[in-house]
Amino acid sequence: MFPVDRPRRLRRTPALRRLVAETSLQPRHLVLPMFVADSISEPREISSMPGVFQHTLDSLSKAAEEAVAAGVGGVMLFGVPKPEDKDAEGSGGSDPEGILNRGLRRLERDLGDSTVIMADTCLDEFTDHGHCGVLTADGVVDNDATLARYVDMAVAQADAGAHLLGPSGMMDGQVAAIRDGLDAAGHHEVGQLAYSAKYASAFYGPFREAVGSSLQGDRRTYQQDSSNRREAAHEVELDLAEGADMVMVKPAMSYLDILRDIANISPVPVAAYQISGEYAMITAAAQNGWIDRDAAVLESLTSIRRAGADVVLTYWATEAAGWL
16 A cells, blocks of 8 residues: 555666566567569559558568568568459469469578568459459359368468468368368478458558459458457367467457457467558558657557567568567
8 A cells, every 4th residue: 555555666767667567579579461563663652551562572572581680570471463363263362473472482582481471361362353252143252162262372372482371361161171271282381370350340441452452342241240259269269170370360459359368268379460550540640740650659569469469460560670
């Protein structure tokens, strides 16, 4: 009781605060999402995500090397095909010469095992309708037909050099199908970072620009409803039973309660994705002089770690690693 009990004693100096900090944030905790685009001759800034770029193969390699030098834990690669290369099946996603697989081969060639190379294993960037799977004749995403496409895509990404695959489409049974396909192709060592609790969110808007999305409609029939909490634990339990090596909560900042729930039950590492809209909000507020940008970035990343994330995917990974 006051005046004997004075918690402020341990906040008096930066050294004291550092000594008793309950949550640490280190470069190894961070993963940099990256975009590699076909048919561009120089990096192209994403207007709704200032400071984030669609890369050429050369600029992709350079930016990834900078991230590794800063100490980040890994990179997550997304492909941006030419519009004319999209089709209903998303065939560019499994084409060895598709832009995503070419990007993976370039990273594997230039970085090898110096970092963890991750790939987005989803069809949405490659389909002309923008959905994460193939459609039935009446326009509904066909879960089981989509699984076959995910297997083809996963094997192509593993062939290209990915260490971890990121099935993000929220199809039922996707982790088991991909695991069986990888094992049948001899890729026993390639793991899965499963997007297990991925919510339909208004905060994905800038990402749609980043990947040149052709989405028609929405993804609410397969991504989770933002009002549901128990469902996330159920999804994670299913993915774990199917062989997920890591699990993810996406988005991060609006779903910290979900992240804490999953961290409490997961026997494998838990990741959280600080998504495009979260990046854009902080960036826009800082550009208007309303907040301290760098302090807000670090506070947001620390809060995600505090909620239970072992790994944080963030577009600030390289920059924040430099500060740390």
